[in-house]
Amino acid sequence: MPTDYEKIYQGQRHALGEPTEAFVTFFDQYDQQNADVLDVGCGQGRDALFIARRGHHVVGVDRAATGISQLLEDAQAEGLRIDGIVADLRHFEPVGTYDVVIIDRTLHMLDADMRLDVLTRVCPCVCDDGFVLIADEKSNLAAMRAFFEADNHTWVTLKDKQGFLFLQKRTFPAPS
Numbered sequence: 001m002p003t004d005y006e007k008i009y010q011g012q013r014h015a016l017g018e019p020t021e022a023f024v025t026f027f028d029q030y031d032q033q034n035a036d037v038l039d040v041g042c043g044q045g046r047d048a049l050f051i052a053r054r055g056h057h058v059v060g061v062d063r064a065a066t067g068i069s070q071l072l073e074d075a076q077a078e079g080l081r082i083d084g085i086v087a088d089l090r091h092f093e094p095v096g097t098y099d100v101v102i103i104d105r106t107l108h109m110l111d112a113d114m115r116l117d118v119l120t121r122v123c124p125c126v127c128d129d130g131f132v133l134i135a136d137e138k139s140n141l142a143a144m145r146a147f148f149e150a151d152n153h154t155w156v157t158l159k160d161k162q163g164f165l166f167l168q169k170r171t172f173p174a175p176s
Contacts, residue, residue, distance in 0.1 A: 005043065005063075005067065009044055009066040010066050013070060015044065019050035020135055022133075022164050023104065026133060032099060034057065035056045035099035035100055036057050036059075036099050036100075037051050037099065037100045037101070038059050038100070039058055039059070039060045039104070040089060041061065041062055041107075042062045042084075045067070047104050048060040049071070051102075052082050053078070057083075058082045060085070061089065063088045064086075065086045068085070089106065092121065093121055094121065094125040098130060099127055100133065101122055101133070102134075103136070104133075106136075107136050107140060108137045108140055115144070123148075123153075130168070130169050131166065133164075134164065135164055137163065138163045144165055145160070155167045
């Protein structure tokens, strides 16, 4: 049985519109070239396509096979470096490391414990000095903030307002 998003994607190409403006602003200011980006819950790829057009390699993950298929068709038509993975985020285990991980309005679809479980599995794949960019319901951000505060790494908050939580995983020299 198709999910609601399968039905939406089957009925309309680019159903969710343009890339999220806060992510556009981030990448307008992001000076790294050829970054590896993980788009968790990418759907049809509104953010992934935009990011790949900026010259980055994107891995998009979504449980909607139609969304991944459409994302890959668009990427191939434009010659963009995008890989797609059909996977349920409740069980997805990322492979490799990424300079940026984006999670655009995906975690709110999971219960509170599962949201933190996804972060537990995804955040270790963020490279040192890499970024996690989250857009979600404002009411969910407090638990996410607490997750990053309790993590063994040093996360520096770059943005925390209006449903956005952007953090950087910092490395500091060991004390001498």
